[in-house]
Amino acid sequence: MRLATIATGLFFACTSFAAAESYQTPQALLEAFYEPYFSGDFADDESQFRSEALQSLYDNDAQNTPEGEMGALGFDPYIDGQDFDITDLEIHTPDISGEEATVEVTFKNFDQPRTLVYDLVNENGWKIDDVASTSPDNVYRLSEIFAEAAGE
Known part of the structure; x- marks a missing residue:
């Protein structure tokens, strides 16, 4: 019984630590973020990867989307598509300025080249603040998609 209590305590300590990853x-942020696209082990809650501002956009979209309806996103903005078969992932050298960074990420999705540019902020660890696609056939900025859906 005592061993079970210790094991349970260790489990919760480890899972709490993992959920609060910094x-x-x-x-390191982008490697961890893209890992599930290769392993298939996606977290139920991706807020650990998002800045407060980006999380607020997701939360606002969820609150303003009627139950059973699709919100602002009809695709996964982090792979520039609905489905994925990611290959040749390359996380380029970040351009860091104080507590902000810009990082270009390139990959192929179903053999189609994709280029995304991430805006990151350091909020007790690096977080995704925005992402933009510069792929010629689908140019977008995530924050603008949310703003358009909100009627801003």
Whole structure:
């Protein structure tokens, strides 16, 4: 019984630590963020990867979307598509200025080249603040998609 209590305590301590992961470099954040696209092990809650501002956009969209309806996003903005078969992922060297960074990420999705530019902020660890696609066939900025859906 005592062993079970210790094991349970260790489990919760480890899972709490994992949920509160702090990414010390932009590279570490984006590597962890893209890992599920290869392993298939997606978290139910991706808020650990988002800045307060970006999380607020997601929360606002969820609050303003009627139940059973699709919100602002009809695709996954982090792979520039609905489905994925990611290959050749490259996280380029970040351009860091104080508590902000810009990082270009390139990959192929179903053999189609994609380029995304991430805006990151350091909020007790690096977080995604926005992302933009510069792929010629689908140019967008995530924050603008949310703003348009909100009627701003």
